[in-house]
Amino acid sequence: MSVSLDTPDPLAILLAPPPNESPASRAQRLQAETEARRISEQIDEDIRRERNEQRKWEKEKRTVKVLLLGQSESGKSTTIKNFQMAYAPNSFAQELSSWRAVVYLNLTRSILTILDILTKEATRKQSPSSSSSLDVPQSQSSLVAMAGSSSVDEEPEFKFTPVSTPHASASELGVDEAPGSPMSPSLPAWPEELADKAPPRPRTQASETSGATDNKFVLTQAHAALLARLHPPLLKVQDTLEATLGAPEPSPNSPYGGGGASDASRSPHEPNWRPNARKPKEFSITTRTGWRAALMKVRERISTSSATSLQSTASAAAGKKAGKRRKREEMDVEEVREVLCELGADMQTLWEDEGVRALLRKRKVRMDERSGFYLDDISRITTLRYEPTSDDVVRARLRTMGVQEYQFISEKIEKENIATGLLKTGSRKSGVPDPIKRTGPLGMEPGREWIIYDVGGAKSNRQAWLPYFTGLNAIIFLAPISCFDERLAEDPRVNRLEDSLILWKTIVSSDVLRSVQLILFLNKCDILQKKIHRGVRVADYISSYGDRPNDAKTVGKYLRQQFKDISMRHSPLQRQFFSFFTSVTDTKATAITVAAVREGIQRSNLRRVDLM
Ligand SMILES: Nc1nc2c(ncn2[C@@H]2O[C@H](COP(=O)(O)OP(=O)(O)OP(=O)(O)O)[C@@H](O)[C@H]2O)c(=O)[nH]1
Numbered sequence: 001m002s003v004s005l006d007t008p009d010p011l012a013i014l015l016a017p018p019p020n021e022s023p024a025s026r027a028q029r030l031q032a033e034t035e036a037r038r039i040s041e042q043i044d045e046d047i048r049r050e051r052n053e054q055r056k057w058e059k060e061k062r063t064v065k066v067l068l069l070g071q072s073e074s075g076k077s078t079t080i081k082n083f084q085m086a087y088a089p090n091s092f093a094q095e096l097s098s099w100r101a102v103v104y105l106n107l108t109r110s111i112l113t114i115l116d117i118l119t120k121e122a123t124r125k126q127s128p129s130s131s132s133s134l135d136v137p138q139s140q141s142s143l144v145a146m147a148g149s150s151s152v153d154e155e156p157e158f159k160f161t162p163v164s165t166p167h168a169s170a171s172e173l174g175v176d177e178a179p180g181s182p183m184s185p186s187l188p189a190w191p192e193e194l195a196d197k198a199p200p201r202p203r204t205q206a207s208e209t210s211g212a213t214d215n216k217f218v219l220t221q222a223h224a225a226l227l228a229r230l231h232p233p234l235l236k237v238q239d240t241l242e243a244t245l246g247a248p249e250p251s252p253n254s255p256y257g258g259g260g261a262s263d264a265s266r267s268p269h270e271p272n273w274r275p276n277a278r279k280p281k282e283f284s285i286t287t288r289t290g291w292r293a294a295l296m297k298v299r300e301r302i303s304t305s306s307a308t309s310l311q312s313t314a315s316a317a318a319g320k321k322a323g324k325r326r327k328r329e330e331m332d333v334e335e336v337r338e339v340l341c342e343l344g345a346d347m348q349t350l351w352e353d354e355g356v357r358a359l360l361r362k363r364k365v366r367m368d369e370r371s372g373f374y375l376d377d378i379s380r381i382t383t384l385r386y387e388p389t390s391d392d393v394v395r396a397r398l399r400t401m402g403v404q405e406y407q408f409i410s411e412k413i414e415k416e417n418i419a420t421g422l423l424k425t426g427s428r429k430s431g432v433p434d435p436i437k438r439t440g441p442l443g444m445e446p447g448r449e450w451i452i453y454d455v456g457g458a459k460s461n462r463q464a465w466l467p468y469f470t471g472l473n474a475i476i477f478l479a480p481i482s483c484f485d486e487r488l489a490e491d492p493r494v495n496r497l498e499d500s501l502i503l504w505k506t507i508v509s510s511d512v513l514r515s516v517q518l519i520l521f522l523n524k525c526d527i528l529q530k531k532i533h534r535g536v537r538v539a540d541y542i543s544s545y546g547d548r549p550n551d552a553k554t555v556g557k558y559l560r561q562q563f564k565d566i567s568m569r570h571s572p573l574q575r576q577f578f579s580f581f582t583s584v585t586d587t588k589a590t591a592i593t594v595a596a597v598r599e600g601i602q603r604s605n606l607r608r609v610d611l612m
């Protein structure tokens, strides 16, 4: 094809170098052209960056950030589970079976706690020198460890000093938001389900009224046989589950570790002790590896091996053979399941034994008030087909280390227009909501993104909170109000209520957090109710409580007032006081609280954005 000289390219003519251009002019021209190109590219780059920053700013402005704070075992991770249940029911349901290993571990540790106490009792009886101490409550060391927190049943040491006059005036309650608003700062109602009616007698305490009230314990051959049958395999089960899920957390601050029976409680003379047994700690998974990843790993292993095992194990021998083929010396998770199923009847016998119950009462160990309590569900859990229920998952205890981040976003619209999502950061690939089409429940704004941070609450974790104090909209602070008679697992010198109050004071008085909305969950109201019902007198632990009625409602209100007074006195700026009485393991009641909290935070965020 030829180019007609009659129709020359006008652009080519324009850009063509001038005729007879000298080498010097040519160099000058090329330099000028390069410079012009550079400037043009710079302008493009500036525009691009400005646009990105604008987008990021818009996104930041629209993202709601919430931090969950509170001491260890206050219920932060359980609160997250409630958010997930309410707004990401599908992903919550998908994860249920991942929790099986944690439930197994919690159950195993409860049984090992009982065996530990039994062994100590046996050792005491054998040792004449220690017989005089038989009726003196023993050191809390081994008892503290297994569940994390300890119930302090000896002479109370913590004397609580109120920060205000005991009876606050009505004006102090300051109702400055429209009544009926979802998160009114007015006095929260005591949970109706706990209101003044006697709580149902816990099944676990049945033996208290069934004749075994004298707390007499006689170690029989049957106990010794149970001990021999249960202890060695359960230690192995514990090892395997911990190894599979991750590593137990060292607790340098505590001589007793964060959990597990301390070695100090073990007798070298007891035949079932392994002489160099690893010192058990409360189990946790660190942030960076992430509990979800660990749980998913377990789930995969269980489902692959159970598919093989459940189909092909018409005989248990086949499974055992397969197990032998595995290189590891330890059992694997599938074997754990089989072992627990085999031991189920013995575990049940141990837990239901009147003598053991009497011994636990004598040692003032309340298994049913401890975290990760599944002893009333042994027969259900120790079946090959056991699948964790949502209630099991909410009760599962897995200590958080570091900080876990969750994204809370609209997921998909269902008929009722209420499906939303709570996804872990980084896992958001598909199902990203279309902000234009979406509407949500309870004023949920289309496309609004929430980030929720769940932190480890133990003392050794608290330094890690600081970097998360900026850019926050709200903090949900969990204070377990049942813990007035307990001490920190990581530092048994410290009363848990006192620790909560000090922590609360630190948060409310922080200058960095002065504009952050604080929402207080006065949690574990159900356990408070149980304690009061079994006769624990609050005034014995909180001297300032005086002669007020010893009922859960009055105690709740009294403690709420203490937290409120601290907030009033120590906040750098005046702030509203939002509080809720909660039992976050009660998912039905908590769903209402969670919805109110979410709407309240969102509203205040909207106000903030409007002011920007
Ligand atoms: N009965 C009862 N148990 C609760 C309540 N809140 C939490 N728990 C249980 O207490 C245990 C500890 O709760 P978590 O949510 O793990 O506590 P956490 O604040 O996340 O603790 P860390 O991760 O150590 O900081 C779990 O076994 C929960 O099921 C409650 O209101 N009532």
Ligand SMILES: [Mg+2]
Pocket (backbone or CB within 6 Å): 076, 077, 078, 398, 399, 400, 454, 455, 456, 457
């Ligand atoms: Mg946690």
